Amino acid sequence: MNCDDAREKCQLLIDDELPEEEIAPLMGHIESCYKCRDEYISLLKLRKKLHGIKGPAPEEEWFEALYRNRGRKFAGGFGFTLLIASWLLLAGFALYSLFSDSGEGIFIKIVVAAAVVSVIVLFITALSDRIKESRTDKYKGVMK
Numbered sequence: 563m564n565c566d567d568a569r570e571k572c573q574l575l576i577d578d579e580l581p582e583e584e585i586a587p588l589m590g591h592i593e594s595c596y597k598c599r600d601e602y603i604s605l606l607k608l609r610k611k612l613h614g615i616k617g618p619a620p621e622e623e624w625f626e627a628l629y630r631n632r633g634r635k636f637a638g639g640f641g642f643t644l645l646i647a648s649w650l651l652l653a654g655f656a657l658y659s660l661f662s663d664s665g666e667g668i669f670i671k672i673v674v675a676a677a678v679v680s681v682i683v684l685f686i687t688a689l690s691d692r693i694k695e696s697r698t699d700k701y702k703g704v705m706k
Contacts, residue, residue: 563591568598576605646689653678 563571568591574580575588592599628634657678660671 563587565591565595565598568592568595569601572598572602572605575602576609650682653682 568588571580571584571588575585580588592602657675660666660674
């Protein structure tokens, strides 16, 4: 195990997220490497300092008011729709300008058109996946 791997795994060990089978090799490396041992000790000290610190949590009414705010939902949806529409119009205009200008070679036109179309297809795919996921989200409505 090298030091970079050990430093990453030290944080996982501190957070109790390191798989059981990786703990022994990591501890062996920490025992043999003073730099990683110092890093591990400093992480332990930091965790101990931060353990008791808790910030004030917003009251339940704040979460409920935020969730029920229809104006906020409408503005977010309208802004998102406007952003998508303007981006698609801009991409369409760029493609139209590229193909109407005879100064560029056909290869450049095809490459740029393929790049723009691929970004549009990827965006539409991601958007449709997000919409499908939001319909079946079992945590929808969970406030905290």
